[in-house]
Amino acid sequence: MARMTMxxxxxxxxxxxxxxxxxxxxxxxxxxxFGGVFRCTQGLQAKYGRTRCFDTPISESGIVGTxxxxxxYGLKPCVEIQFADYMYPAYDQLTQEAARIRYRSNGDFxxxxxxxxxxxxxxxxxxxxxxxxxxxFTHVCGLKVIVPSNPYDAKGLLIAAIEDPDPVMYLExxxxxxxxxxxxxxxPVTPWSKHDLGEVPDGHYTIPIGxxxxxxxxxAVTVIAYGTMVHVALAAAEDAGIDAEVIDLRSxxxxxxxxxxxxxxxxxxxxxxxxxxxxxxxGAEVVSxxxxxxxxxxxxxxxxxxxxxxxxxxxxxxxxxxGPGRVGRALAEVMEA
Amino acid sequence: MVDSAHLSLxxxxxxxxxxxxxxxxxxxxxxxxxxxxPEVDVASEDIRDLxxxxxxxxxxxxxxxxxxxGSLSDEELLTGLRNMMKLRAFDARxxxxxxxxxxxxxxxxxxxxxxxxxxxxxLNKGDMNFPTYRQxxxxxxxxxxxxxxxxxxxxxxxxxxxxxxxxxMYSSKEHGFFTISGNLATQYVQAVGWAMASAIKNDSRIAxxxxxxxxxxxxxxxxxxxxxxxxxxPVILNIVNNQWAISTFQGIARGGSGxxxxxxxxxxxPALRVDGNDYLAVHAVARWAAERARRxxxxxxxxxVTYRVGAxxxxxxxxxxxxxxxxxxxxxxxPVLRLKKHLIVKGVWSEERHVQAEAEIMDEVIEAQxxxxxxxxxxxxxxxxxxxxxxxxxxxxxxxxxRQRQKAxx
Ligand SMILES: Cc1ncc(C[n+]2csc(CCOP(=O)(O)OP(=O)(O)O)c2C)c(N)n1
Numbered sequence: 094m095a096r097m098t099m100x101x102x103x104x105x106x107x108x109x110x111x112x113x114x115x116x117x118x119x120x121x122x123x124x125x126x127f128g129g130v131f132r133c134t135q136g137l138q139a140k141y142g143r144t145r146c147f148d149t150p151i152s153e154s155g156i157v158g159t160x161x162x163x164x165x166y167g168l169k170p171c172v173e174i175q176f177a178d179y180m181y182p183a184y185d186q187l188t189q190e191a192a193r194i195r196y197r198s199n200g201d202f203x204x205x206x207x208x209x210x211x212x213x214x215x216x217x218x219x220x221x222x223x224x225x226x227x228x229x230f231t232h233v234c235g236l237k238v239i240v241p242s243n244p245y246d247a248k249g250l251l252i253a254a255i256e257d258p259d260p261v262m263y264l265e266x267x268x269x270x271x272x273x274x275x276x277x278x279x280x281p282v283t284p285w286s287k288h289d290l291g292e293v294p295d296g297h298y299t300i301p302i303g304x305x306x307x308x309x310x311x312x313a314v315t316v317i318a319y320g321t322m323v324h325v326a327l328a329a330a331e332d333a334g335i336d337a338e339v340i341d342l343r344s345x346x347x348x349x350x351x352x353x354x355x356x357x358x359x360x361x362x363x364x365x366x367x368x369x370x371x372x373x374x375x376g377a378e379v380v381s382x383x384x385x386x387x388x389x390x391x392x393x394x395x396x397x398x399x400x401x402x403x404x405x406x407x408x409x410x411x412x413x414x415x416g417p418g419r420v421g422r423a424l425a426e427v428m429e430a
Numbered sequence: 431m432v433d434s435a436h437l438s439l440x441x442x443x444x445x446x447x448x449x450x451x452x453x454x455x456x457x458x459x460x461x462x463x464x465x466x467x468p469e470v471d472v473a474s475e476d477i478r479d480l481x482x483x484x485x486x487x488x489x490x491x492x493x494x495x496x497x498x499x500g501s502l503s504d505e506e507l508l509t510g511l512r513n514m515m516k517l518r519a520f521d522a523r524x525x526x527x528x529x530x531x532x533x534x535x536x537x538x539x540x541x542x543x544x545x546x547x548x549x550x551x552x553l554n555k556g557d558m559n560f561p562t563y564r565q566x567x568x569x570x571x572x573x574x575x576x577x578x579x580x581x582x583x584x585x586x587x588x589x590x591x592x593x594x595x596x597x598x599m600y601s602s603k604e605h606g607f608f609t610i611s612g613n614l615a616t617q618y619v620q621a622v623g624w625a626m627a628s629a630i631k632n633d634s635r636i637a638x639x640x641x642x643x644x645x646x647x648x649x650x651x652x653x654x655x656x657x658x659x660x661x662x663x664p665v666i667l668n669i670v671n672n673q674w675a676i677s678t679f680q681g682i683a684r685g686g687s688g689x690x691x692x693x694x695x696x697x698x699x700p701a702l703r704v705d706g707n708d709y710l711a712v713h714a715v716a717r718w719a720a721e722r723a724r725r726x727x728x729x730x731x732x733x734x735v736t737y738r739v740g741a742x743x744x745x746x747x748x749x750x751x752x753x754x755x756x757x758x759x760x761x762x763x764x765p766v767l768r769l770k771k772h773l774i775v776k777g778v779w780s781e782e783r784h785v786q787a788e789a790e791i792m793d794e795v796i797e798a799q800x801x802x803x804x805x806x807x808x809x810x811x812x813x814x815x816x817x818x819x820x821x822x823x824x825x826x827x828x829x830x831x832x833r834q835r836q837k838a839x840x
Contacts, residue, residue, distance in 0.1 A: 122675075122676070122678065123676050123677045123678055125441075126443075126447070126677060126751055127676070127677030127678075127750060127751050130676065130745070130746075143441045143443070144438070144439040144441060147441045148441075148677075148678045148682050149682070150644070150647030150682055150683045150685075151614060151615075151644045151645050151647045151648060151675060151678075151683065152647040152648055152649065153648075154648075154649050155647065155649075178612065178613065179613060179614075181613070182613075182648060182649060182650070217534035217535065217808070218596070219535075219594075219595060219596030219597075219599070219612065220594070220595065220596070220612065221596070221611065221612025221613055222596070222612065371834070372830065401819060401820065401831075401834045401835075401838065402823070402830060402831050402834060403819050403820055403823045403831065404594070404823070406592075406593055406594045406818070406819045407534070407585055407593055407594060407595055407596050407597070408585030408589070408592075408593025408594075408808060408813060408814055409593055409813075409814065409816050409818065409819050412816045412819060412838060413819060
């Protein structure tokens with residue numbers, strides 16, 4: 094077992110999958126020789142050859158469209174979109190095609206593809222290198238949507254995604270590529286090599302899609318988060334000294350409702366945190382499920398903490414990015430209610 | 431019956447990789463002055479060859495030769511040289527500023543200065559460019575203040591875009607520079623729409639679209655060509671072929687097509703290739719295309735053949751995917767040195783004046799930098815207000831955003 098960064102864990106998942114099944118192919122912009130701008134596919138072309146890991150033209154619609162065709166043939170494409178912000182040109186292929194092929198052909202054709210992409214801000218990437226578009230995918234029936242928060246999960250979930258018989262969107266919080274970021278941007282990031290969840294088995298293992306994980310047990314309030322915000326939520330609970338239970342959703346679609354309901358029923362209070370814009374964000378879905386299933390146990394209105402309803406600004410990104418301060422204020426609000 | 435052998439996938443690869451010997455002997459370069467200059471109302475099918483050749487004016491001896499020569503006066507050429515030198519000095523300082531942590535990111539133009547600087551001089555006030563991130567020369571050559579460019583790069587309190595945009599993503603309606611998008615190719619088709627609007631309103635202004643070789647693979651590029659061709663829009667469709675799209679060589683987007691310019695032929699759009707490191711050739715071709723557009727003869731597609739000498743951006747390391755010496759082997763030379771030589775041959779410039787001009791320009795850039803830094807850099811000094819995050823999403827701030835602004839404490 095080795096300590097890995099999230100980048101290495103993602104790479105290891107593809108490596109293990111390509112070794113196990115020669116139908117697995119990996120492609121996207123700059124992923125071949127260079128190994129991707131974040132180096133997630135480094136070494137795969139050298140190891141598996143140019144027809145199993147290759148560079149594509151800059152055409153996201155082309156990348157997802159050809160992946161669909163390959164999947165129809167019988168391959169298992171795991172493609173990279175260079176930044177989540179560049180997913181939009183492929184949106185039609187994804188939502189009207191990939192997501193519906195099984196349903197409309199009554200299982201005659203299926204679409205076992207994985208679409209990986211770096212998401213989220215905190216790296217001064219400006220408006221077009223910082224987006225968190227998960228809600229655009231969770232609104233589409235036929236897709237699965239995963240957001241890991243650490244290297245261990247990243248690898249197990251990606252292998253599960255590659256082996257999944259349906260299209261899976263795999264969102265990688267790039268702020269977590271090198272270490273667990275807790276939202277205190279003035280503090281140095283702890284590398285994954287110093288973190289328990291950086292410990293990643295070498296070989297094959299999977300983490301089931303659709304299962305959340307309780308990252309911190311508590312009885313006063315439930316904080317529901319995913320991706321980078323899991324670490325921000327943990328830091329906020331620590332800073333505020335509140336006995337909070339922190340749930341890492343890991344998989345947004347399908348969603349682990351049982352874990353959520355069990356926790357909120359116990360604590361009676363709930364805060365939902367995400368980095369994406371507030372309005373019509375994934376938090377809205379979680380809050381409505383919580384009120385539907387836990388209404389008689391709630392002791393305070395459920396509160397959301399999210400990115401503001403504006404594009405991601407370059408210079409003021411630390412004021413955009415929800416940090417422990419904002420989460421802490423929300424915790425105080427629901428505790429007082 | 432055809433023998434159905436085993437198929438195999440073709441994945442294009444560049445001729446050399448790091449450690450190899452760069453070799454451009456397969457790049458066919460027409461002799462300067464050898465490509466004809468047709469009338470602007472020529473039919474596209476009569477100039478198909480121009481999509482495969484390369485229009486060049488400056489020869490190896492620094493002389494301007496052939497039918498495309500003579501579109502610029504000495505005065506204009508000296509200004510052109512100065513603009514290119516300014517852009518190069520600007521790049522050098524801003525690259526250093528990024529390394530010093532004064533901004534998050536920078537993209538330089540090294541080796542490509544002639545393309546945008548010369549092109550701008552073929553446009554009129556009121557024409558509109560839809561640029562990508564490597565055409566700051568359009569602003570420099572239009573005398574947009576460098577201090578403003580730096581304020582934008584630093585996201586400081588005087589940033590005209592209030593810290594909202596990534597560095598180098600300038601915007602200036604007054605200088606014919608449409609706000610840059612980080613999403614590649616989206617603006618190519620917008621340029622066509624702008625040009626169509628100008629035609630709908632019987633205006634005289636034209637548009638110019640800009641894209642890199644790699645980005646021609648995006649669907650928006652093809653949509654732009656369809657609309658430009660269908661409506662004969664008064665637009666100049668520029669492709670800057672600098673050989674690389676980050677780590678990906680130009681063959682990946684080009685595929686089996688002979689050249690990028692040749693993509694215009696199927697749409698019936700006159701398509702020309704030009705030596706992008708030849709200030710005179712770029713200007714002459716741009717002027718030809720602009721005249722076509724202004725005379726309502728429709729779109730022109732121009733492939734600027736050049737080489738990206740620097741890294742793709744400050745986040746890139748080109749030595750990981752191409753030989754370190756490749757830029758030196760590039761057969762079309764350096765645009766600044768070539769124009770300098772031409773002006774010396776003409777007797778209107780000298781080595782001494784060049785050295786002196788370099789020093790003057792650097793002083794000018796450093797002075798602009800001093801002024802900009804007085805307004806702050808990304809991490810120090812004056813910065814845009816957090817309030818600015820919430821302004822400008824809509825013309826009028828809706829209540830939900832106002833509530834969020836108050837929540838943020840502003
Ligand atoms: C839609 C979209 N996909 C991917 C990217 C990431 N990206 C930024 S620049 C670039 C390479 C562009 O190459 P090219 O068009 O040749 O222009 P050059 O940088 O060489 O001038 C890529 C892939 C993007 N910005 N937008």
